[in-house]
Amino acid sequence: MIRILLSSLALTFVATAATAQVGPPTSQRPCAENRALVVKDGAVVLDTGPSTYARFVNSAAKCLVDQFPEPAWVPSSNNPQCFIGYRCRDSSDEF
Structure with a gap:
């Protein structure tokens, strides 16, 4: 019973941590803020x-x-084609 409870608690923690990483879409942040996330973290998954x-x-x-690496652009609140960094291809x- 304790093992099941601990497993459930661990799974809840992992799911909560993954959910906490999801922020607003790139289109709701300024270009510089989107770019700063990539620069700061090195690799990031964005909405x-x-x-x-x-x-x-x-x-x-x-x-x-x-x-x-392939150059990548995303929509931002102040630039429809904001250079954010790169995507790994x-x-x-095929292109």
């Missing part, structure tokens, strides 16, 4: 629209070995 999320990085060092991805 880019209704039910869409994307991972952005500040350098190729945050990508996997077989990936390369697989070398096999």
